[in-house]
Amino acid sequence: MSQARTSRRARSERELEELVRRRRENLKDKIKFAVVFVAILVVFGWIYTTLNREATLGPIDMSLWSHRILVVCIFFTAFYLFLKFAYRYFDRIFFKYKTNTWELMFRRFKRNKAAVVGVLIIITLSVMAVFAGLLAPYPDPGNPRNYDHEYALQHLAEPPSRTHILGTTRNGKDMLSVLIHGSRISLALGLSVELTAAFIGTIVGSIAAYYGGWVDKVINVINDIVMAFPFLLFIIVLVAILRDVNIVFAVPFTDFVLFDTQSLVQLWNGLALVFLALAVLSWSSIYRVVRGQILSVKEMEFVEAARAVGAKDRRIIIHHILPNIISPIIVLVTLGIAGVILTEASLSYLGFGAQEGAVSWGRAIFEGRQYATTSKAFLVFFPGLAIVLSILGFNSFGDGLRDALDPRMKR
Amino acid sequence: MREYILKKIALMFVVMFGVYTIVFILCIAAPGDPARLAMGRRDNPEARDILREKWGLNDPVHVQFYKTLISIVTFDFPTSFRYRENVGDLVLARLPRTIFLGVIAIGVSVLIAIPAGIVSAYRHNSIIDNITMVASQVGVATPNFWLGLMLIVVFYTKLGMFEIGAPDTLLSLDGFSKVILPAVTLGTGMAAITARLTRSSMLGVIREEYIMTARAKGLTERVVILKHAFRNALLPVITVVGLQFPLIVGGAVITEAVFGWHGLGQLYISSIASRDYPVIVTTTLIFAFGVVVINLIVDLLYSVIDPRVEFEKVTA
Numbered sequence: 001m002s003q004a005r006t007s008r009r010a011r012s013e014r015e016l017e018e019l020v021r022r023r024r025e026n027l028k029d030k031i032k033f034a035v036v037f038v039a040i041l042v043v044f045g046w047i048y049t050t051l052n053r054e055a056t057l058g059p060i061d062m063s064l065w066s067h068r069i070l071v072v073c074i075f076f077t078a079f080y081l082f083l084k085f086a087y088r089y090f091d092r093i094f095f096k097y098k099t100n101t102w103e104l105m106f107r108r109f110k111r112n113k114a115a116v117v118g119v120l121i122i123i124t125l126s127v128m129a130v131f132a133g134l135l136a137p138y139p140d141p142g143n144p145r146n147y148d149h150e151y152a153l154q155h156l157a158e159p160p161s162r163t164h165i166l167g168t169t170r171n172g173k174d175m176l177s178v179l180i181h182g183s184r185i186s187l188a189l190g191l192s193v194e195l196t197a198a199f200i201g202t203i204v205g206s207i208a209a210y211y212g213g214w215v216d217k218v219i220n221v222i223n224d225i226v227m228a229f230p231f232l233l234f235i236i237v238l239v240a241i242l243r244d245v246n247i248v249f250a251v252p253f254t255d256f257v258l259f260d261t262q263s264l265v266q267l268w269n270g271l272a273l274v275f276l277a278l279a280v281l282s283w284s285s286i287y288r289v290v291r292g293q294i295l296s297v298k299e300m301e302f303v304e305a306a307r308a309v310g311a312k313d314r315r316i317i318i319h320h321i322l323p324n325i326i327s328p329i330i331v332l333v334t335l336g337i338a339g340v341i342l343t344e345a346s347l348s349y350l351g352f353g354a355q356e357g358a359v360s361w362g363r364a365i366f367e368g369r370q371y372a373t374t375s376k377a378f379l380v381f382f383p384g385l386a387i388v389l390s391i392l393g394f395n396s397f398g399d400g401l402r403d404a405l406d407p408r409m410k411r
Numbered sequence: 412m413r414e415y416i417l418k419k420i421a422l423m424f425v426v427m428f429g430v431y432t433i434v435f436i437l438c439i440a441a442p443g444d445p446a447r448l449a450m451g452r453r454d455n456p457e458a459r460d461i462l463r464e465k466w467g468l469n470d471p472v473h474v475q476f477y478k479t480l481i482s483i484v485t486f487d488f489p490t491s492f493r494y495r496e497n498v499g500d501l502v503l504a505r506l507p508r509t510i511f512l513g514v515i516a517i518g519v520s521v522l523i524a525i526p527a528g529i530v531s532a533y534r535h536n537s538i539i540d541n542i543t544m545v546a547s548q549v550g551v552a553t554p555n556f557w558l559g560l561m562l563i564v565v566f567y568t569k570l571g572m573f574e575i576g577a578p579d580t581l582l583s584l585d586g587f588s589k590v591i592l593p594a595v596t597l598g599t600g601m602a603a604i605t606a607r608l609t610r611s612s613m614l615g616v617i618r619e620e621y622i623m624t625a626r627a628k629g630l631t632e633r634v635v636i637l638k639h640a641f642r643n644a645l646l647p648v649i650t651v652v653g654l655q656f657p658l659i660v661g662g663a664v665i666t667e668a669v670f671g672w673h674g675l676g677q678l679y680i681s682s683i684a685s686r687d688y689p690v691i692v693t694t695t696l697i698f699a700f701g702v703v704v705i706n707l708i709v710d711l712l713y714s715v716i717d718p719r720v721e722f723e724k725v726t727a
Contacts, residue, residue, distance in 0.1 A: 114548070224422070225429035228699045228706075232661030233679065237434070237691070240683045241441040342554055346665055349556045350680060365557060377564040384557035391552035 108404040115400020121393025129184045136177040137165070142359035147173075157376050166382045170367055175379075178359055179386050185360040186390060189275055189344055190337035196279040198333050201286030206317050208287070209294035219287075226284055232346065238277040239352045271360065274344055274353050282340070286332050293325040327405035334398035338391040345387050361387050419710060423703045430699040431483075431692070435476055438688045444468075445492045445686040466492060479692060489689040493682060498689045502675065502697065509674035511581045512597065513663060515590050519598035520605055527602075528609025532644075533636060535614060543606060550603025555662045559596040559669035566592060577673040593670045597662050601655065608651055612644040619643075646713065653709030660698050 109115055128135060139146040152172025160167045166175035208219040226234075297303065298321060306320045341361075347353030348362025349369070361383045368379030446462040447454055463469050466489075467478060482489050488499035527547075531540035566572045575593075578586040616622065617640055625635045664676030671677075675694055682690040 114545075221422075221425060221429070224426050225433065227657065228426045228702045229430050229433065229695070230657045230660040230664075230698045230702060232658075232664060233695060233698060236680070236683060237437050237695075241437055338552070345554050346556060346661070349554075350665065350668060365560070369560060372560045372564055373568050377560075377568070380557070380560050380564075384554065384561070387554055387557065388549065388552050391554075392548060395552055396548060 105404045109400055112400040112403060114396040115404070118393045118395070118397030118400060121389060122397055125183050125187060125390055125393065128180050129187045132181045132184055136174075136180040138174040138177040140181055140359075141173040141178050142181055142357070144357070147171075157371065157379060159376070159378060167378050169364065170371065170379060175364075175382055178364055179361065179383060181359045182361045182364065182383070182386070183390070185271060185354070185358070186341045186344065186387075187337075189271060189278075190340040190394075193275055193278045193282060193340045194333045194336040197283040197336065198286050198329055200279070201283035202290050202322070202329065204283065205287040205290030206294055206321070209291040210298060210313065210317055210321075216291075223284055223287060226281060231281065232343070234281060235274075235277045235343070235347065236350065236352050238280070239273050239347065242273050242276065271344070271354050271358060274347055278340060278343060282336065285336070286329060289328050289332060290325060293328060294321055297321050297324050328402075331398050331402040331405065334394055334401060338394035338398070341387060341391055341394070416711070419707055423707060426703055427696065427699060431480060431696060432476075434692050434695045435479065438686075438691060439472055439475070441686060445688065448685050449492050466490070479689070483693060483696065488693060491682075491687055491690050493685045493687045493690070498693045501678070501690065502693055505673060505675045505678050506697070507581060508577070508672060509663060509667070509676065511586070512590060512593055512666070512672060512674060513659070515594040516597035516659075516663075517601065519594050520602035523598070524602040524605035525609055528606040528648075529613060529636065529641060531606070532610045532613035532617060540610075543610070547603040547606045550599050551607075553599065555596055555600060555665045556669050558599060559593065559666055562592050562596060563669075575670050577671060589672075593666050593672055596669070597659070597666045600662060601652070601659060604655060605648060605652055608648045609644065612647045613640060616640045616644045649709055649712055653705055656705045657702050660701065 133140060141147075152168075155164070155168045155172045157170045157172075158164055158168045164174050164176070166179065169175055169178055204219060208216045294317075303316060303320055306316050311320070344353055344360065345362035345365065348358075348360055349366050351366065354360040354363040354366075364383035365380050365387075368376075368383070371377065371379045444459070444463075446459045446466070446468065449462060450459055460469075467475060470478070479489065486499065488497055488502075490496065491498050491501055494501055527543050531537075531543040534540055563575060567575055573591050574585075574588045576589060578589045580586055581590075622635060622640055625639045626632075630639075660676075663674070664679060666672070667674045667676040668680060675697065678690060679694045679698075682694070
């Protein structure tokens with residue numbers, strides 16, 4: 001079947017050979033990938049089942065063993081399929097005229113080892129976040145019902161051991177479970193903040209650049225003010241103030257309360273507030289890039305052509321301009337996620353982020369910081385390592401993406 | 412050129428006024444009565460009202476807005492709610508420490524970053540280059556406070572090498588032994604970004620034709636790299652480092668908190684908890700002023716480093 005398809009596509013004998021060779025290499029790559037992946041799975045599963053079996057699982061339970069691997073495999077397959085279809089979809093939409101642009105990008109990206117490592121880190125993080133309950137050796141430490149006082153009192157701030165691979169926190173929770181469950185907060189916060197910021201930044205940037213004039217000037221001055229305000233200080237003030245104020249959003253003339261800010265504060269142990277503050281403030285970098293790109297794109301002939309056939313402004317912006325500037329936005333969002341993870345950790349460290357009871361990496365460092373000068377520095381070390389690794393992952397992925405999407409934009 | 416500078420300075424004042432307005436609104440909108448917080452356990456309504464009257468909190472909002480603005484513009488600062496001191500004195504006592512920390516940190520970062528960037532661009536794709544780039548990626552990814560804590564663990568607890576805490580006098584042995592760890596903490600992040608930028612900008616410049624010309628003239632490699640290439644590569648580096656300044660301020664706040672360095676950042680953090688509006692407003696304005704001034708200086712530095720820029724701006 002594949003041979004027939006290939007031969008139909010090839011125009012000459014030589015080309016056919018080339019195509020078959022490429023296909024074979026492609027297959028080889030896939031097999032290599034599968035072998036590495038299965039090896040990682042086996043090692044991962046082995047570590048889990050041997051190190052923790054007395055503590056949590058009892059004797060090795062084959063059904064659970066296979067269960068875990070199966071779940072990860074299903075997730076991975078889903079991810080792969082998603083990528084494949086996303087690839088096809090984007091290919092059809094953005095690159096109708098040049099079929100191999102997306103492929104070229106992918107090939108350039110694969111050559112960048114740092115970026116591939118970044119992708120692996122991000123995939124690991126996502127798996128950790130989605131299957132935290134399955135992967136963590138102990139049940140969700142964020143749920144007070146899982147907190148065993150008797151057990152915790154005997155295991156306060158223990159150094160790493162066989163039962164607790166990364167030790168326990170100062171409250172006697174298993175550090176590895178805290179870190180695995182904490183990845184949820186980091187990822188969720190990073191994604192939601194950056195998507196919101198991209199949404200706001202793109203809209204405001206398009207309006208400013210496309211219409212120009214006084215609209216552009218006013219938005220620019222606002223942006224200047226936001227930029228001059230040291231980012232972290234602004235967020236600290238916002239969080240400190242929003243934490244105590246209660247604004248009630250209710251349906252007019254009724255007693256029906258939509259939501260009030262205090263319940264928002266309680267949501268996610270104070271992290272909803274961090275989300276709000278970050279989302280309001282972090283659109284500025286995306287805004288600047290979108291504005292600059294649109295300013296250069298809108299003078300091109302195809303925009304004029306679209307206007308000439310009578311397209312409306314909104315259609316020109318969404319269908320003609322945005323597809324041309326999507327790649328810097330994607331890159332900025334990826335890099336921005338790293339920034340959000342960092343900011344969340346910093347805020348939590350200063351006591352303005354995640355509050356008591358939250359399972360987050362920054363909070364873990366905050367709780368362990370008074371032990372930093374004692375022999376229990378591991379309380380601070382491991383959560384910090386998790387933060388460093390994930391930021392490293394997103395940063396190198398973003399950089400690789402930038403290089404692959406647009407080779408001219410090289411750092 | 413002069414017109415351009417004047418325009419920039421005018422915009423600077425608009426921005427400062429905007430920052431002031433935002434901080435002021437945030438402070439007014441914040442619940443929690445500073446007078447009650449200041450009274451503590453001895454709280455009673457009459458005394459609280461006297462305090463509020465004294466601090467001008469009973470005035471209408473626009474009067475407060477106007478009064479605070481005037482007092483800051485004329486350098487006749489209000490009294491801090493928490494410390495019962497003039498905010499000007501309070502800030503003046505802290506400001507030198509923060510500036511000292513910042514300057515040493517920038518010095519550390521430039522000393523590491525510029526040579527590293529030049530060498531890794533000159534030896535492109537060599538082992539040195541790869542090591543530098545990996546190190547800078549890790550440096551960017553490391554949170555300030557975590558690096559600070561780890562430095563404390565290694566150098567202070569384990570090796571007992573440096574001291575930590577707030578120094579009494581800055582330009583002394585005490586000051587320097589205490590500033591090293593915070594300065595390295597603060598400088599590493601900056602150094603990582605600067606090194607990468609220097610490298611990429613140098614890589615772009617080294618391929619230019621005038622570098623070939625300089626080599627063909629028979630200049631030594633050192634002169635070619637340092638004088639011809641580096642000077643031209645500096646422009647984008649300075650731009651981005653200037654734009655990074657707000658992040659550096661944030662980093663300084665965190666670093667001060669980690670090391671107990673009694674600077675402006677720590678004053679800021681502690682005054683938020685006690686709703687010390689005069690201090691919050693003044694400190695924020697100082698930070699914002701720093702950012703705006705640095706941006707202006709960066710703008711002006713362009714024409715010093717690259718004389719062509721001036722010409723372009725006048726014609727534009």
